[in-house]
């Protein structure tokens with residue numbers, strides 16, 4: 001690719017280059033940004049449509065863009081139905097392994113049967129096109145079936161990550177006004193049974209819209225079932241209504257496929273809304289090109305399907321591409337730190353896609369664990385969720401990838417639906433950089449006035465164009481969507497603001513630095529400081545709270561909190577533990593603060609906004625910066 005060899009770069013091997021799905025980047029990139037609509041129409045042509053589009057891109061109501069408007073499609077027609085007519089029919093679609101060693105496999109034909117049955121169950125419960133079904137599940141095949149069953153009948157899924165707890169679930173059910181909740185008795189983690197149903201029960205009490213709860217049996221917990229509301233899936237599947245044939249609903253390209261809640265700067269999490277057509281095109285194209293997907297590949301995205309990574313790159317993208325997907329429910333180091341490496345060897349995984357925090361977590365157990373296993377099936381590796389530190393990158397590349405697997409570092413967001421910045425397998429790599437924009441995207445780094453900053457200068461990361469995988473709106477709040485993400489430049493052109501800071505180096509490689517807003521990335525999970533704070537304030541002894549993220553070796557960031565107690569109450573170690581546990585039970589373990597510090601006051605602006613950056617600077621012993629807006 002490059003005439004001269006740059007010592008900072010890692011070059012792909014000839015075997016990688018020879019079989020690449022995309023053998024050249026620059027020319028194709030130029031073409032894709034100069035002929036954006038043609039480029040995306042060509043990609044869309046690889047999918048199955050009931051009816052083709054009237055326009056590729058409709059910009060008449062920007063920033064509310066429409067893609068493939070006028071077309072009829074269903075993403076499930078592409079993810080399943082089409083495969084039943086060709087050699088993929090009997091190919092493995094899902095390989096699942098449970099933590100305690102259970103194994104379940106589904107061919108595309110088997111997947112279809114499960115999804116049809118589930119869809120029929122949903123229909124019999126009165127679920128119709130456009131209804132929002134909330135799903136709260138562990139990482140089991142039924143989670144995937146439930147998502148696809150909703151999509152198949154034109155219903156909209158709202159998956160709440162199984163690691164979240166009562167309040168997080170209740171508020172999401174409420175916002176979506178879901179009538180139906182799909183859950184399970186529980187999951188497994190580190191040999192223990194995680195009790196999901198009682199969390200769901202409490203959430204249903206707090207959010208009265210749920211009329212029907214479908215429960216999957218996954219462990220041996222004795223759970224409380226309310227006779228008129230709660231049903232076991234296996235009972236429903238035994239009924240004549242749950243036949244194994246179900247017609248896929250024809251939906252419009254712009255019909256909603258799912259909402260997925262994600263944290264923002266302030267207020268409640270936003271339900272990002274994605275649609276059938278553009279999302280199908282975007283997830284499958286990015287997956288096929290960036291990860292060189294081949295028909296015989298076994299693909300393992302070790303995320304949870306409950307996050308966008310799982311929606312786009314466990315479920316939709318890979319299934320549309322007819323890949324075999326690996327799904328594992330359990331801890332990466334249980335019972336021993338070789339669990340993942342054993343899975344790779346056992347199933348002959350070809351591509352592993354995971355997060356820097358998972359890599360750092362496994363790296364700390366040393367090379368001897370991966371070295372016990374034959375990892376030679378691996379061809380490509382991937383990273384997502386936060387910037388990957390060069391040390392973890394090199395370990396991943398050398399120890400796991402045997403110096404021969406390129407690392408596809410993908411920058412994207414819940415809002416973007418799919419990869420926005422990522423290398424192709426042929427791209428020379430620099431550890432820690434997600435490299436260059438994906439096809440069709442023009443990215444820039446700008447200052448507060450919207451002017452591009454110089455080489456290696458830090459600024460705001462923006463996207464200068466619409467793309468098919470973009471979220472269409474914030475559920476029920478168009479204004480919030482437009483205000484939060486979009487602005488117009490001097491020429492009136494619409495610009496998407498990502499919320500990250502970044503730099504571009506002398507080779508035009510993009511280096512994402514981190515969030516600029518009050519969003520925390522903890523172990524790659526996205527949380528709002530406001531969510532942690534409101535969980536703290538919901539405790540009767542707390543009057544005010546502030547949360548900040550401080551650097552942490554394994555988690556990337558760890559949550560530190562500052563709390564003002566009710567008058568007369570004295571904070572001690574015991575109360576600190578109680579407050580940490582309280583956040584854990586309201587929000588979920590991932591939101592549990594590292595520490596709670598009791599304070600008398602919090603630094604605030606004159607308008608009363610907590611200055612978290614001041615707290616952070618103090619904690620790190622850094623310069624507190626401009627304090628002119630600080631009160632008193």
Ligand code: WT7
Pocket residue numbers: 262308309383384385386387388409410411412413414415434498499500512513514515521524525526
């Ligand atoms: C935020 C979005 C998209 C899947 C998982 C996260 C950070 C994500 C990278 C990367 C540097 C990254 C950004 C972004 N981020 N991938 N490869 N390099 N930072 O989705 O939960 O919506 O979070 O994650 O800060 O804004 P999300």
